[in-house]
Amino acid sequence: MGKFILRRFLWMVLVLFVVSLITFILMRIIPGGPFTGEKRLPAATLAQLNAKYRLDRPLHIQYLSFVEGVIIPRVTTGKQSNYLDHEYLINVRLPFGDRTTFRWMNFGPSYNSIGRTVNDIFREHLPISMQLGFSAFTLSILIGVPLGIISALKRNTLIDYLAMAVAVLGISVPVIIMAPILQYIFGVQLKIVPVSGWGNLNQMILPVVALGASNSALIARLTRASLLQVLGQDYIRTARAKGLIERLVIFRHAMKNALIPIVTVLGPTLAYLLCGTFVVETVFGIPGMGKFFVTSVTGRDYQVIMGTVLLLAMFLVLANTIVDILYTFIDPRIRTD
Amino acid sequence: MSEKVSVSPSNQIPQFEKVRPTSLTADAFHRLRKNKAAMLGAVIIVMNILVATFAPWIAPKKYDTVSFKDINGTPTWVTRIFSNMKPIEHGGYVKIREGYLLGADNLGRDLLSRIIYGARISLTVGLITPFINLTLGLLIGLIAGYRGGWLDNVTMRFVDIMYAFPTYLLIILLMAVFRLGASKLEPGSLGYFFSQLDASMGGLLFIFIGIGLTSWMNEARLARGQVLSVRENDYITAAIAIGAPTSRIIFRHILPNIIGPLIIAETLAIPSYIAYEAFLSFIGLGVNPPTPSWGGMIADGVVRIQAYPNHAIFPALALFILMFAFNFLGDGLRDAFDPTLRGRD
Numbered sequence: 169m170g171k172f173i174l175r176r177f178l179w180m181v182l183v184l185f186v187v188s189l190i191t192f193i194l195m196r197i198i199p200g201g202p203f204t205g206e207k208r209l210p211a212a213t214l215a216q217l218n219a220k221y222r223l224d225r226p227l228h229i230q231y232l233s234f235v236e237g238v239i240i241p242r243v244t245t246g247k248q249s250n251y252l253d254h255e256y257l258i259n260v261r262l263p264f265g266d267r268t269t270f271r272w273m274n275f276g277p278s279y280n281s282i283g284r285t286v287n288d289i290f291r292e293h294l295p296i297s298m299q300l301g302f303s304a305f306t307l308s309i310l311i312g313v314p315l316g317i318i319s320a321l322k323r324n325t326l327i328d329y330l331a332m333a334v335a336v337l338g339i340s341v342p343v344i345i346m347a348p349i350l351q352y353i354f355g356v357q358l359k360i361v362p363v364s365g366w367g368n369l370n371q372m373i374l375p376v377v378a379l380g381a382s383n384s385a386l387i388a389r390l391t392r393a394s395l396l397q398v399l400g401q402d403y404i405r406t407a408r409a410k411g412l413i414e415r416l417v418i419f420r421h422a423m424k425n426a427l428i429p430i431v432t433v434l435g436p437t438l439a440y441l442l443c444g445t446f447v448v449e450t451v452f453g454i455p456g457m458g459k460f461f462v463t464s465v466t467g468r469d470y471q472v473i474m475g476t477v478l479l480l481a482m483f484l485v486l487a488n489t490i491v492d493i494l495y496t497f498i499d500p501r502i503r504t505d
Numbered sequence: 506m507s508e509k510v511s512v513s514p515s516n517q518i519p520q521f522e523k524v525r526p527t528s529l530t531a532d533a534f535h536r537l538r539k540n541k542a543a544m545l546g547a548v549i550i551v552m553n554i555l556v557a558t559f560a561p562w563i564a565p566k567k568y569d570t571v572s573f574k575d576i577n578g579t580p581t582w583v584t585r586i587f588s589n590m591k592p593i594e595h596g597g598y599v600k601i602r603e604g605y606l607l608g609a610d611n612l613g614r615d616l617l618s619r620i621i622y623g624a625r626i627s628l629t630v631g632l633i634t635p636f637i638n639l640t641l642g643l644l645i646g647l648i649a650g651y652r653g654g655w656l657d658n659v660t661m662r663f664v665d666i667m668y669a670f671p672t673y674l675l676i677i678l679l680m681a682v683f684r685l686g687a688s689k690l691e692p693g694s695l696g697y698f699f700s701q702l703d704a705s706m707g708g709l710l711f712i713f714i715g716i717g718l719t720s721w722m723n724e725a726r727l728a729r730g731q732v733l734s735v736r737e738n739d740y741i742t743a744a745i746a747i748g749a750p751t752s753r754i755i756f757r758h759i760l761p762n763i764i765g766p767l768i769i770a771e772t773l774a775i776p777s778y779i780a781y782e783a784f785l786s787f788i789g790l791g792v793n794p795p796t797p798s799w800g801g802m803i804a805d806g807v808v809r810i811q812a813y814p815n816h817a818i819f820p821a822l823a824l825f826i827l828m829f830a831f832n833f834l835g836d837g838l839r840d841a842f843d844p845t846l847r848g849r850d
Contacts, residue, residue: 352810
């Protein structure tokens with residue numbers, strides 16, 4: 169197991185390295201820089217700005233110094249500590265010395281919002297996107313799995329057909345259609361929930377449903393198919409034959425195996441939900457990371473782009489690794505080596 | 506079943522009713538024709554294609570004619586459906602303009618005409634992108650699967666890595682590279698040629714390339730898996746033994762045997778490509794304005810959804826109907842060509 173985790177960890181490092189390299193190259197192919205916007209700056213000012221942010225160094229040095237800032241942790245002491253809180257994403261106060269702090273992941277300054285670091289921006293906008301993504305994720309499991317179980321158990325009844333019809337509908341409707349229609353029906357027409365905004369619980373309902381609906385449909389269909397397949401197996405017949413009550417047959421015997429394909433899609437689902445928040449954020453006026461990403465791409469805010477891509481990729485790889493490890497617990501037949 | 510078999514007393518060979526022989530493909534199309542949902546999808550798609558092709562004749566107005574006196578104008582029937590849109594005459598705020606069948610947008614352009622022209626974009630993306638993806642994925646998957654060894658290893662690890670790349674972020678980045686990069690190229694270079702070609706296609710070329718570069722991985726993986734199983738067959742060994750060149754083995758012996766599942770997978774993926782284009786146009790990196798795209802129209806309309814819901818809801822419905830049609834047809838095709846998959850995910 170230890171060896172397996174180590175190998176997965178090394179794989180993660182490789183993935184993040186390649187992802188960051190591709191992002192870096194793509195960004196730098198776009199001509200122009202963060203300071204060549206609509207306002208034309210004098211050449212001397214431009215040169216000074218570039219020198220300040222080290223954009224005049226060779227590209228490979230810029231890349232390496234970015235990587236160094238992100239991966240090398242530091243321990244700092246003394247007065248300057250308070251300022252450094254802005255620069256690093258992870259700041260852990262250690263219980264000894266004069267403001268001794270363990271710091272990790274410095275994504276650097278933002279070029280477009282002068283005076284703010286990338287981590288300032290993350291602290292303000294990322295939690296919102298994460299809340300949205302994780303709520304939608306939870307919703308899609310909470311709706312999808314029970315719906316799938318019910319339709320598998322009531323196979324070929326009206327409930328089953330109804331549930332699966334709704335599921336097919338849900339899968340085929342992307343967020344870009346779901347969001348405005350839900351917003352119109354429940355926000356504008358029925359006035360049950362606010363049309364836009366973020367913060368209150370009732371403001372969260374529509375965006376979370378719009379984002380999670382298609383995934384809950386996907387999970388429902390998968391759960392149904394997987395449970396039906398398991399229910400046809402011999403050991404289920406044995407369990408029933410020995411007189412076990414139906415509830416135990418389903419939940420103790422069948423569900424364990426039926427869960428495996430569902431767990432497989434959870435990693436990619438989470439990935440999709442965390443990245444797919446952009447449309448929902450725009451439609452419902454949510455101040456999340458998605459909108460910020462697009463403006464930073466068009467504004468060539470290199471550090472924000474790199475930071476966002478890396479952080480999200482990190483979440484994705486971590487989610488997939490956790491899924492892989494969960495596997496071995498759910499299904500001991502799967503070997504880790 | 507025994508009625509059809511007539512056995513004569515004198516121990517003759519039983520005579521079966523003659524059935525016309527059918528090929529596997531004809532059989533599949535027969536099954537497809539009996540699938541009502543798939544046929545409905547096909548009809549909707551054909552109608553969309555007709556509308557898109559003859560858009561200049563069908564559309565009541567030009568899609569980019571701005572009319573300031575008709576800004577946000579709405580016909581009466583639309584105000585009846587969307588109950589919060591009260592006409593000025595009844596104490597509301599909505600200008601009544603019967604000349605616009607679905608209403609006019611915030612620049613006074615006819616919504617119906619824009620939706621009709623918008624079908625061109627969604628359909629082109631839905632019908633062309635699969636070919637690009639199929640070519641790219643097949644080529645990579647075939648080579649990796651057939652050659653095997655380190656090449657296969659490197660390719661598949663790269664595919665794994667690309668799966669960890671947040672797709673939406675990658676496509677935004679790629680589109681930014683294409684769109685912003687194209688503005689600074691010198692005439693004569695290859696990039697300049699492409700950007701001119703893209704501009705002449707209303708921005709579609711870069712959308713094809715962008716979607717192609719972000720979604721070839723599924724195809725490559727699928728193709729490779731198929732090659733691995735087909736490669737072990739005796740007829741491949743025989744082809745190698747008689748000295749057939751590798752390209753002939755790949756394209757004449759392997760390709761025809763693996764293409765079926767790939768085509769079906771691509772058909773099923775069409776709705777997601779249409780959704781990609783809508784997403785790109787929604788965030789402003791899609792087709793060049795004023796070319797109408799349903800995604801762009803939704804983005805424009807969503808801002809005013811409280812006052813003028815028709816601006817966002819109608820293009821959303823158009824997108825919804827087309828995606829459904831492709832979904833139904835895709836499911837039908839899969840069931841028809843591979844009945845064992847019916848009802849599975």
